[in-house]
Amino acid sequence: MPPTPPRPARRHLSRPVALVALLALAGCGAPPQLRQQATPVPTTAATATATAMPGATPTLPPPPPTPAPTGTPGDQLAVPCSSGPSGDRVVALLRGPARVLPRGVRVTVGTGPLCAGGWQYTVLTVAGHEELQVVTEGRPTALKLVTAGTDVCSPEVRAAGPPGIRTLACDGTPGA
Structure with missing residues (x-):
């Protein structure tokens, strides 16, 4: 019986590479443009979240843009x-x-x-x-x-x- 050819090594390497890529992308979060459109989290809730998760840096959405003064009619x-x-x-x-x-x-x-x-x-x-x-x-x-x-x-x-x-x-x- 002829010897069985070895399995390609790529199959075994492609899973860890794909897993690392998925984990890296999952950790990025929403892009800044989408975070600005989200409803702002109240300051007290953000502080509570930061306290509950030591070592984590809270990310607060930026304040809504201040409209340019339009003046009176x-x-x-x-x-x-x-x-x-x-x-x-x-x-x-x-x-x-x-x-x-x-x-x-x-x-x-x-x-x-x-x-x-x-x-x-x-x-x-x-x-x-x-x-x-x-x-x-x-x-x-x-x-x-x-x-x-x-x-x-x-x-x-x-x-x-x-x-x-x-x-x-x-x-x-x-x-x-």
């Missing part, structure tokens, strides 16, 4: 100011305390003032110069100059300005 769109300031008031600020415009230069209001969230946006036509964009904030009787120039998308406007003003100052899109 009056902040979203810059519209003609119903209770001021007037264009003349903006020009007076630029000629007076702000010292942006000399007294003798001829200025006309091209756009605005448009208001959103206590801020104002105005475009002035200055004789012999480019249009001057102006961003102010505050009450009509106590205006504060935020910025003025041909590009008013300043860090302050981006960070603190209401969306309606940011849209006008940074995107150049009319608000009304």
Whole structure:
């Protein structure tokens, strides 16, 4: 009787390799994207779990993302100011305390003032110069100059300005 050929060694090695691979994959847990969608576990339950299993590091789901501030409906769109300031008031600020415009230069209001969230946006036509964009904030009787120039998308406007003003100052899109 002829000798029986030996069994291939691969058959015996493939089971342990497959078992190790399955164990490695089983220990990974859910990917971070799926953990974020899971319902958050209350903090007290997570602490109790951590206490019950010494040596285990508790994995808490990340806090839900904080929505970007959207502001109030009056902040979203810059519209003609119903209770001021007037264009003349903006020009007076630029000629007076702000010292942006000399007294003798001829200025006309091209756009605005448009208001959103206590801020104002105005475009002035200055004789012999480019249009001057102006961003102010505050009450009509106590205006504060935020910025003025041909590009008013300043860090302050981006960070603190209401969306309606940011849209006008940074995107150049009319608000009304």
